Amino acid sequence: MMNRTYNFGAGPAMLPESILKQAQEELLNWQDLGMSVLEVGHRTDEFIALLHHAERTLRELLSIPSNYHVLFLGGAVRTQFAMIPMNLIKPNQQAGYIVSGIWSKMALQEAERLKKAYCVASTEPQNYITIPEQYELSIKEDSKYIYYTPNETINGVRFPYIPKVKGIPLLADMTSCLLSEPIDVRQYDLIFAGAQKNIANSGLILVIVNEELLNQEPDPAIPTMLNYKIQADNHSLYATPPVFNCYLAAKMFDWIKEQGGIGVLYDQNCRKAAQLYQYLDSTDFYTTPVSPDARSIMNVCFSIKDKTLEETFLHSAKRRGLCALQGHRLVGGIRASLYNAMPIKGVELLIDFMTEFAKEHN
Amino acid sequence: MMNRTYNFGAGPAMLPESILKQAQEELLNWQDLGMSVLEVGHRTDEFIALLHHAERTLRELLSIPSNYHVLFLGGAVRTQFAMIPMNLIKPNQQAGYIVSGIWSKMALQEAERLKKAYCVASTEPQNYITIPEQYELSIKEDSKYIYYTPNETINGVRFPYIPKVKGIPLLADMTSCLLSEPIDVRQYDLIFAGAQKNIANSGLILVIVNEELLNQEPDPAIPTMLNYKIQADNHSLYATPPVFNCYLAAKMFDWIKEQGGIGVLYDQNCRKAAQLYQYLDSTDFYTTPVSPDARSIMNVCFSIKDKTLEETFLHSAKRRGLCALQGHRLVGGIRASLYNAMPIKGVELLIDFMTEFAKEHN
Numbered sequence: 158m159m160n161r162t163y164n165f166g167a168g169p170a171m172l173p174e175s176i177l178k179q180a181q182e183e184l185l186n187w188q189d190l191g192m193s194v195l196e197v198g199h200r201t202d203e204f205i206a207l208l209h210h211a212e213r214t215l216r217e218l219l220s221i222p223s224n225y226h227v228l229f230l231g232g233a234v235r236t237q238f239a240m241i242p243m244n245l246i247k248p249n250q251q252a253g254y255i256v257s258g259i260w261s262k263m264a265l266q267e268a269e270r271l272k273k274a275y276c277v278a279s280t281e282p283q284n285y286i287t288i289p290e291q292y293e294l295s296i297k298e299d300s301k302y303i304y305y306t307p308n309e310t311i312n313g314v315r316f317p318y319i320p321k322v323k324g325i326p327l328l329a330d331m332t333s334c335l336l337s338e339p340i341d342v343r344q345y346d347l348i349f350a351g352a353q354k355n356i357a358n359s360g361l362i363l364v365i366v367n368e369e370l371l372n373q374e375p376d377p378a379i380p381t382m383l384n385y386k387i388q389a390d391n392h393s394l395y396a397t398p399p400v401f402n403c404y405l406a407a408k409m410f411d412w413i414k415e416q417g418g419i420g421v422l423y424d425q426n427c428r429k430a431a432q433l434y435q436y437l438d439s440t441d442f443y444t445t446p447v448s449p450d451a452r453s454i455m456n457v458c459f460s461i462k463d464k465t466l467e468e469t470f471l472h473s474a475k476r477r478g479l480c481a482l483q484g485h486r487l488v489g490g491i492r493a494s495l496y497n498a499m500p501i502k503g504v505e506l507l508i509d510f511m512t513e514f515a516k517e518h519n
Numbered sequence: 520m521m522n523r524t525y526n527f528g529a530g531p532a533m534l535p536e537s538i539l540k541q542a543q544e545e546l547l548n549w550q551d552l553g554m555s556v557l558e559v560g561h562r563t564d565e566f567i568a569l570l571h572h573a574e575r576t577l578r579e580l581l582s583i584p585s586n587y588h589v590l591f592l593g594g595a596v597r598t599q600f601a602m603i604p605m606n607l608i609k610p611n612q613q614a615g616y617i618v619s620g621i622w623s624k625m626a627l628q629e630a631e632r633l634k635k636a637y638c639v640a641s642t643e644p645q646n647y648i649t650i651p652e653q654y655e656l657s658i659k660e661d662s663k664y665i666y667y668t669p670n671e672t673i674n675g676v677r678f679p680y681i682p683k684v685k686g687i688p689l690l691a692d693m694t695s696c697l698l699s700e701p702i703d704v705r706q707y708d709l710i711f712a713g714a715q716k717n718i719a720n721s722g723l724i725l726v727i728v729n730e731e732l733l734n735q736e737p738d739p740a741i742p743t744m745l746n747y748k749i750q751a752d753n754h755s756l757y758a759t760p761p762v763f764n765c766y767l768a769a770k771m772f773d774w775i776k777e778q779g780g781i782g783v784l785y786d787q788n789c790r791k792a793a794q795l796y797q798y799l800d801s802t803d804f805y806t807t808p809v810s811p812d813a814r815s816i817m818n819v820c821f822s823i824k825d826k827t828l829e830e831t832f833l834h835s836a837k838r839r840g841l842c843a844l845q846g847h848r849l850v851g852g853i854r855a856s857l858y859n860a861m862p863i864k865g866v867e868l869l870i871d872f873m874t875e876f877a878k879e880h881n
Contacts (some may be wrong), residue, residue: 185539
């Protein structure tokens with residue numbers, strides 16, 4: 158059996174080995190039920206208890222106030238791009254989107270297609286290597302909400318601040334950063350995140366939403382499954398949820414607690430990213446286009462000055478067990494994603510490899 | 520460690536033990552990648568190959584013609600209740616629904632809410648214990664499609680025939696019967712099925728759709744994620760798919776092939792159901808309300824004549840490792856779901872138990 162490799166992919170991403178081992182051990186017999194968690198019904202006492210435990214632990218980790226719902230929804234995170242405007246923008250209303258990368262741009266496009274939405278600021282002219290400054294945000298007073306993406310995975314940029322939005326509800330796509338750093342949930346009215354970075358395997362979306370936001374008559378043309386209020390009223394059990402993903406998420410929340418909480422992980426995440434950026438800044442062989450104050454701590458994007466070497470780089474890295482370092486297919490280059498489950502050891506090995514590779518090919 | 524129990528739940532349901540064991544064995548190191556399939560990226564060569572393999576095997580098992588798309592979608596099956604009318608009914612058009620149980624009724628209600636739909640026939644006045652006859656179907660010539668549910672899990676009824684629909688596209692919710700019996704895919708224009716009965720764990724939906732059905736401009740108000748054409752054009756990879764569910768589905772398709780194909784499983788399924796119905800017909804202690812020609816082979820619904828004994832029955836059954844026999848919360852009673860992975864042994868043990876229980880409490 159091969160040793161565990163380091164998966165630097167932007168998602169699906171690494172999971173803690175201890176969680177995988179637990180899942181492996183109990184895969185045929187969960188909670189002494191004589192069946193797998195892959196088979197267990199979503200309305201059994203055991204699964205309901207699991208979901209409650211998961212929600213309780215998440216609420217504890219993030220200090221989620223009691224007037225916020227926590228939803229465990231099935232499917233892919235892109236469904237949120239439609240659910241948000243469909244649920245929250247009525248005819249003659251609009252919402253504002255801060256465009257700081259390809260994901261927030263796609264969210265805006267979906268909202269524009271389905272309802273009325275506008276761009277608050279965009280760094281597209283800068284190829285998304287900076288973050289708009291507060292003074293650049295053109296917020297219309299009558300906006301139903303302002304939407305932004307604190308961390309963008311494709312270009313590796315991160316908001317170093319929380320946008321001030323004149324008391325308008327602030328919504329955030331935290332798919333690539335939720336649970337990687339402390340946040341004050343009360344500053345947001347809706348947070349969502351796909352599971353496949355810092356939470357569990359792909360197929361689950363977490364939504365944390367202020368109940369006040371749902372206290373309005375939603376558009377009757379919304380598919381029932383896309384109606385937040387119905388999902389909230391049914392405690393995520395309107396339809397069959399992705400049971401196994403919820404099970405892994407529960408384990409992940411426990412794991413984060415065992416590590417000492419989000420603050421401890423945030424320190425580690427900062428250290429991992431700082432080590433890599435520090436190395437990048439120290440060499441001319443590699444280059445990172447991202448503006449220093451906009452650098453993501455989750456997704457470190459860079460390239461080799463001599464682009465023709467990148468394929469060899471990726472190939473050699475993979476042979477060393479440093480996997481999935483290729484940049485997103487829309488932008489190319491190299492990207493190292495450093496989510497919670499990436500050990501510091503992985504980053505150290507990556508830097509060692511990069512150093513050697515640079516020496517060899519300089 | 521407890522022995523494996525028999526899960527008679529209507530879904531999530533049993534999986535073959537051999538598949539669980541394979542999944543367990545390779546959970547930390549899939550295909551010698553040094554990572555779990557729970558971590559592997561959906562755009563890696565390995566996952567793409569897996570998805571191709573899964574699709575190829577499914578096409579082979581069901582002889583799916585090449586002009587049909589096969590989609591692997593994330594989320595819960597109820598999303599299809601909205602996707603179908605949203606994609607296929609334009610303004611001033613309508614579609615017909617055969618209502619033979621609670622699921623098809625909910626599908627009709629969702630279609631009526633979002634577009635224009637009508638009821639072709641309904642057995643609601645009979646409490647869904649029969650199936651409408653062909654002559655009872657009131658099909659309007661201008662229907663865009665006719666929708667039905669060949670097997671209804673809640674009341675345990677099954678169509679003993681395929682409705683003749685005057686050349687109109689026929690759509691079928693096969694969530695609880697796909698892969699349990701041979702079908703001629705060409706008789707349908709769209710088939711969908713949630714994974715958690717005969718395919719994999721919850722969180723995956725299979726859609727088999729005639730490409731002609733998608734050769735029309737869809738409503739621009741459809742969320743991108745709910746657009747069949749976009750999902751088909753992107754080969755189910757428009758967004759991150761539920762990777763692990765696809766992996767289990769691939770194993771299930773291989774397993775069905777190893778068993779000798781769907782015909783062999785169908786014979787076993789018929790035998791399992793026949794044994795149980797035969798026993799039910801032989802006793803006065805239990806009773807099944809379902810009309811003999813409408814009996815499901817997947818979900819056998821019955822009750823104890825003395826209803827007050829049902830709780831004891833369920834409790835004692837569970838202690839014997841015969842689990843999740845309670846009927847759906849909307850109808851009560853007892854239900855034994857006998858999907859592909861339920862061994863004949865499970866049915867025999869159930870009948871033994873029922874016989875003893877009847878003796879004891881008569």
